[in-house]
Amino acid sequence: MVNIPPGITHDGPMVEVASGGVEHDWIKYEKVKEYTNAFVILNDQKVLLGLKKRGFGVGLWNGFGGKVDPGETPAQAAVRELEEEAGITAPLRQCGTLFFVENTMDAAFNISVFCAYEYSGTITESDEMRPEWFSIPEDLLPRTNPLTTVDHGDNAAALPPIPLSKMWADDEFWMPAMFGRRHFVGRADFGVDNKMIKWWFGAAPAATGDSV
Numbered sequence: 001m002v003n004i005p006p007g008i009t010h011d012g013p014m015v016e017v018a019s020g021g022v023e024h025d026w027i028k029y030e031k032v033k034e035y036t037n038a039f040v041i042l043n044d045q046k047v048l049l050g051l052k053k054r055g056f057g058v059g060l061w062n063g064f065g066g067k068v069d070p071g072e073t074p075a076q077a078a079v080r081e082l083e084e085e086a087g088i089t090a091p092l093r094q095c096g097t098l099f100f101v102e103n104t105m106d107a108a109f110n111i112s113v114f115c116a117y118e119y120s121g122t123i124t125e126s127d128e129m130r131p132e133w134f135s136i137p138e139d140l141l142p143r144t145n146p147l148t149t150v151d152h153g154d155n156a157a158a159l160p161p162i163p164l165s166k167m168w169a170d171d172e173f174w175m176p177a178m179f180g181r182r183h184f185v186g187r188a189d190f191g192v193d194n195k196m197i198k199w200w201f202g203a204a205p206a207a208t209g210d211s212v
């Protein structure tokens with residue numbers, strides 16, 4: 001039986017993929033705010049990230065997203081934010097859910113994470129984000145995944161690898177599940193200086209033949 005933290009709901013079987021900071025209690029929160037985060041992944045080899053130019057998480061690379069507006073579904077917000085921040089549209093599907101609690105904020109973030117494997121339009125820098133492609137390093141992508149495809153003429157290996165040291169600390173724990181196309185959920189609690197103090201991440205069990 002997996003010990004899933006408060007704030008997380010999921011359907012279907014789930015296995016733990018990472019956990020830590022066990023000496024802390026989960027931080028209490030009063031409200032939950034809805035956010036989105038969207039990733040475009042091509043050929044299972046490269047991912048579009050944006051450098052946050054202002055506001056929350058400034059200076060960090062991340063997917064594209066923001067607050068879900070009143071009257072919007074998370075899926076609608078995800079499409080709108082990807083268009084506003086990167087200038088493109090994509091057939092986004094929800095691939096995971098993340099829950100973040102900061103000890104200085106009364107509201108927790110519930111982030112619906114979306115993925116697409118194609119896009120249309122021209123990638124364009126916005127006031128909020130500078131988009132750039134990064135290669136997905138071997139250790140973040142289970143190469144035995146039967147879904148992994150061969151890259152035809154689009155040389156992802158020449159791109160810089162995902163800049164994990166300039167991303168949120170939680171990303172390295174759930175990204176392998178995302179790149180392995182396994183539905184994932186997780187929670188991370190943050191203390192001072194955006195330091196992660198307790199975390200738990202789970203994913204749908206790997207398909208037979210996967211390396212993780």
Ligand SMILES: Nc1[nH]c(=O)nc2c1ncn2[C@H]1C[C@H](O)[C@@H](COP(=O)(O)OP(=O)(O)OP(=O)(O)O)O1
Binds near residue numbers: 056100109111171
């Ligand atoms: N610990 C964390 N790890 C992570 O990978 N993404 C996180 C994160 N904490 C927040 N995010 C993401 C969710 C969302 O995509 C983004 C925060 O959204 P924004 O700062 O763009 O929201 P805003 O309040 O500015 O909303 P908008 O004005 O609607 O864009 O950061």
